[in-house]
Amino acid sequence: MKYFIATILTKGKKEEFGFYAENRQEANKFAKLKYTGIIIKVIQGEEPLEVRLQRFKTNLLANIKKKKIKPDSLIASIRQLAVMTNAGIPINDSLYEIATATEDEALKVVFSKLSEDINAGRSLSATMENFRFELGNLTIALVELGEKTGNLDEALYSLANMLEEIRANVIKFKKAMAYPRNVMIAMAVAFTILISYVVPQFKSIFESLHAALPLPTIILLKLEYIFNNFGPYVLAGIFLFYVTFKYAINNNEEIRYKWHQFLLKIYLIKNVIKFSTLSRFTLVFSELIRAGIPIAEALDTSIGMIDNLPLKKKLLSVRFTVEKGGALNKGLEETELFENMIIQMVRAGEDSGTLDVMINKVAEYYKMRFDAIIDGLSEAVEPIMLLIISAMVLLLALGIFLPMWDMGNAVHGRQT
Helix, strand or coil: CEEEEEEEEECCEEEEEEEEECCHHHHHHHHHHHCCCEEEEEEECCCCHHHHHHHHHHHHHHHHHCCCCCHHHHHHHHHHHHHHHHCCCCHHHHHHHHHHHCCCHHHHHHHHHHHHHHHCCCCHHHHHHHHHHHHCHHHHHHHHHHHHHCCHHHHHHHHHHHHHHHHHHHHHHHHHHHHHHHHHHHHHHHHHHHHHHHHHHHHHHHHHHCCCCCHHHHHHHHHHHHHHHHHHHHHHHHHHHHHHHHHHHHHCHHHHHHHHHHHCCCCCHHHHHHHHHHHHHHHHHHHHHHCCCCHHHHHHHHHHCCCCHHHHHHHHHHHHHHHCCCCHHHHHHHHCCCCHHHHHHHHHHHHHCCHHHHHHHHHHHHHHHHHHHHHCHHHHHHHHHHHHHHHHHHHHHHHHHHHHHHHHHHHHHHHC
């Protein structure tokens, strides 16, 4: 949104009003509807500092308060909506009934607003766009599919099944990470206690040596000083950084793109993101192709539900290739995301007219790869966990015992 300034002549006086609009045409329309008087000019201007700060505060609070609907509540509500739609109940009445019955506050707010917007004449997918964060990209993509094919109830049933599958994978991921996470938390607490209460006991001894201390001891003493003198400020700084970083990612596409790019370079995480994205993309794409949606349009909808921006950018090139008349397998090959076997399968599907069947098999393959990564995640994390624990124990041991050994050698040297 851009900032515009409208100069209005009212009651013989010129007044300026600031507001936001997409472009100059929208700004002129808004000024005519909003303000009484003669519009002298509407120009794009620089947003005042106080307005900028107020907008930052509003967006920050909105991001803190904003929360997604609980997965279990969303899955149950989608199934209810599918059943009610299949029974011929109007969609706005179904949404209202679900909103009234649910105990999930986020779901109640979202579904109530969806019902109101549909009563105002908007389509379900269009009004869901306002709640992309709460509902997720996959929900909007499948609802669009249902509206395009005229089988909204079937699309909702498929959506509920996909959401349940994603929920099951999330649970598997959390279970796989539970043990490493708990061990690391326990080690972090133990390390903090040792730094805060044990290291200070040796500090006076180390200082009495009046000798050059080894690097591990210097690191321990620096950490002890920071923990005991600036501990609350460090925690406050971490919290402030987290909130600011979250705000920046949610509101700045360039920062979000670089963050997603960074995640794709991290060991293990890159494979989880890549194969979960390709699994969902091929699953939705196969549903769209099976429903008879044109390839370019199916790609557009499938790509729209992808969260990772670098992967989304690569897959968008596939749509451009298809729109220019190129083969789907060629576009997929150019992304360098798909193995040669997958490219060959898609090419065979295009040549034989069984693309929907082949894409479905590709979706099953990526689901299998993703499940295998999740199942082996705990074992893959263990070496990293052991390395971190070993480094912490080694730092404590060397930091405390090296000066003690030096002291013992010095005493032994004097006696001889």
